[in-house]
Amino acid sequence: MKQRSALAIVFCLLAMPGWAQTPLPTQWHHLDPAADKVMGISTNRAYELLRQLPAPTGAPVTVAVIDSGVDTLHVDLHRVLWRNPKEIAGNSRDDDKNGYTDDVYGWNFLGSKDGRNLLRDQKEETRLYARLKPRYEGKTLATVPAAQQAEFRLYEQAKAAYTRKTQEAQEAYQRDTQQLTEDQAALASLKKTLQTATLDTALLRRPATADTSALRLAKMYYQGLRQMRLPNTDTLLNRFVRYNRKLKDRLDYDYNLAYDPRPLIGDQPTDLTERHYGNSNLSAPLKSHGTAHGTHCAGIIAADRRNTLGVQGIADHVRILAVRAVPDGDEHDKDIANAIRYAVDHGAKIISMSFGKYFSPEKSVVDEAMRYAEARGVLLVHAAGNDHLDYDTTPAYPSTRYLSGKDIPNLITVGASARTNDESLAASFSNYGRGTVDVFAPGMAILSTTPGSDYAEMSGTSMAAPVVAGVAAVLKTYFPQLTPADLKRIILQSAVPCHTQVRQPGSKQLVDFATLSKTGAIVNLYEALKLARAEQTTAAKKPAVKKS
Structure with missing residues (x-):
């Protein structure tokens, strides 16, 4: 490993x-x-x-x-959460007339009126590049009217950042996928050598084998489990799988020009004066990385x-x-x-x-x-x-x-x-x-x-x-x-x-x-x-x- x-x-x-x-x-x-x-x-x-x-x-x-x-x-x-004293929980009414229904503990500006919730969004450079690309792709500063040159420069900056970070994300995902594949193969081989279905810290600390390669692997994984305070390599591998999925999510969402989750909320994104949208669900989904x-x-x-x-x-x-x-x-x-x-x-x-x-x-x-x-x-x-x-x-x-x-x-x-x-x-x-x-x-x-x-x-x-x-x-x-x-x-x-x-x-x-x-x-x-x-x-x- x-x-x-x-x-x-x-x-x-x-x-x-x-x-x-x-x-x-x-x-x-x-x-x-x-x-x-x-x-x-x-x-x-x-x-x-x-x-x-x-x-x-x-x-x-x-x-x-x-x-x-x-x-x-x-x-x-x-016990330490703020509670809105003027709001009655769960009655689907805006009791205090502040424009936010059932805001007992606070408010969620990433929710829809029907209870759904926006979980992932693009990076800002992705949003900017996607929005401005149809207007400026193929143009140069000299061909853009003076009134639009500031926006054109913003487009160029967003495009450069998007291109660089997308490449970095692709390379990181490819490297980690290769590493994950190697981890999976190494752990399967180690289990076979030690004739066990579970590699826990007790077994890895004193593996019953004279195979020097297996001993070296066992020591490496043992140290990893101790460092991260994990009970066995299956748990460790699950962490690696989840991390690999996070890297893939960056490509699928953060740097995906076609991804646009905002319609779920139902607001007018360009209306910067709009105040009252979202819902009262502050912990959805409970187990998301974000929450x-x-x-x-x-x-x-x-x-x-x-x-x-x-x-x-x-x-x-x-x-x-x-x-x-x-x-x-x-x-x-x-x-x-x-x-x-x-x-x-x-x-x-x-x-x-x-x-x-x-x-x-x-x-x-x-x-x-x-x-x-x-x-x-x-x-x-x-x-x-x-x-x-x-x-x-x-x-x-x-x-x-x-x-x-x-x-x-x-x-x-x-x-x-x-x-x-x-x-x-x-x-x-x-x-x-x-x-x-x-x-x-x-x-x-x-x-x-x-x-x-x-x-x-x-x-x-x-x-x-x-x-x-x-x-x-x-x-x-x-x-x-x-x-x-x-x-x-x-x-x-x-x-x-x-x-x-x-x-x-x-x-x-x-x-x-x-x-x-x-x-x-x-x-x-x-x-x-x-x-x-x-x-x-x-x-x-x-x-x-x-x-x-």
């Missing part, structure tokens, strides 16, 4: 059924760098500090998770800290408002803008956004929604992306600036860090940028909730963003007077600087970790609470200014 790519391992970790029946790994991101020698955010230490503060008396802070859905029945999430993603992010923020089940979230006095707007593939700008507005209108003070893409043809409507959030005191937390790119030089969306060029003041952009303070501290997949990524947070092998009241480790800046959202939620809970600007400033100023020489994501080059983001630091809940409390104490000591 050849060494599979890091990407394959990440995908294999995306769905780990059965964790609820086996001992769970440590939630390392809660640990303390000094005391535990692990680059966590000091959650446990922070809660020792919080016991010295008055218990929160106000309503729980609402944190919106704009993602791919949430399992609303998860035993570790159900697992949103459920995982929700658990990082707020998995129930009061029960003795599974895992603990970062925040202890919050409610998770789920908004489904992100399919497998790329999200639509219209859906994201509506999701932000819905979250703001229903009381969210913090919005966690673990999605992104490299084209945003309707960025203006997303900008308007972000301004809407800014004006209403809502903090936005966004994942930087997982393509080990320099965010400073590679346009990515949602971007850190409005179309006007002004920085978005209520937005925090987050890169992903790993567990150990060594060359691997910056997650190998994480996007970075000294001028655009604000801070790093734990995003490698993070244990959290997954559908079916289960648990799994996942990796990505998608995990790092809800870590920061959770920190913001704790700050807002215990210091409710903090504005989005205050939250952002405190989180960034209190983050722990690090000058470790690390591998720059996407290369073997060693760089100072501090050069990968604005702060050069990793977020820390304990330090953030200390700073917030110190500022509160200082403010309380200042004499009141008398009005004349």
Whole structure:
């Protein structure tokens, strides 16, 4: 068995059924760098500090998770879910007259009125190329009217990205298919040699054979099973099969010019002012990779800290408002803008956004929604992306600036860090940028909730963003007077600087970790609470200014 790519391992970790029946790994991101020698955010230490503060008396802070859905029945999430007090569940009526029928836990902008749900969509470059190809194929800039030249350049960029990524996807699928075939043949041969139907860790550890080739294979698969904490090679092979299917899906959906699932929703895609479409089904289908993603992010923020089940979230006095707007593939700008507005209108003070893409043809409507959030005191937390790119030089969306060029003041952009303070501290997949990524947070092998009241480790800046959202939620809970600007400033100023020489994501080059983001630091809940409390104490000591 050849060494599979890091990407394959990440995908294999995306769905780990059965964790609820086996001992769970440590939630390392809660640990303390000094005391535990692990680059966590000091959650446990922070809660020792919080016991010295008055218990929160106000309503729980609402944190919106704009993602791919949430399992609303998860035993570790159900108590902490936001509930619409004006909506009666299941009566198929819009009780509160907000335009969204039965939105008890949130809203799904990827659903149809008849209950169906959009699961997969194209990449944005595919959508753009498919839409603009009939208009510009075969033309040059010189033959295009001046009024259309900006759109022609966009067409050329989309075509180039589509062509390159389609080729990469085809090559990855072909390589992995060959590797899968080799794995299947090797495992069949090993079973025959060892005269067994099941190759588990006990058998592979001490195989009863003198065949050196079989011994070598047994050792390799044994190490793989131990690394991934799997019981036997059938389970391992099933992971490889599922990953291979994901690679095939990229060709069938992400980069398929003819695929267009949008009619299922029944909206008018080009009407960017349209608000009321979708349905209330936030967890359909429950076991899809997408729903697992949103459920995982929700658990990082707020998995129930009061029960003795599974895992603990970062925040202890919050409610998770789920908004489904992100399919497998790329999200639509219209859906994201509506999701932000819905979250703001229903009381969210913090919005966690673990999605992104490299084209945003309707960025203006997303900008308007972000301004809407800014004006209403809502903090936005966004994942930087997982393509080990320099965010400073590679346009990515949602971007850190409005179309006007002004920085978005209520937005925090987050890169992903790993567990150990060594060359691997910056997650190998994480996007970075000294001028655009604000801070790093734990995003490698993070244990959290997954559908079916289960648990799994996942990796990505998608995990790092809800870590920061959770920190913001704790700050807002215990210091409710903090504005989005205050939250952002405190989180960034209190983050722990690090000058470790690390591998720059996407290369073997060693760089100072501090050069990968604005702060050069990793977020820390304990330090953030200390700073917030110190500022509160200082403010309380200042004499009141008398009005004349």
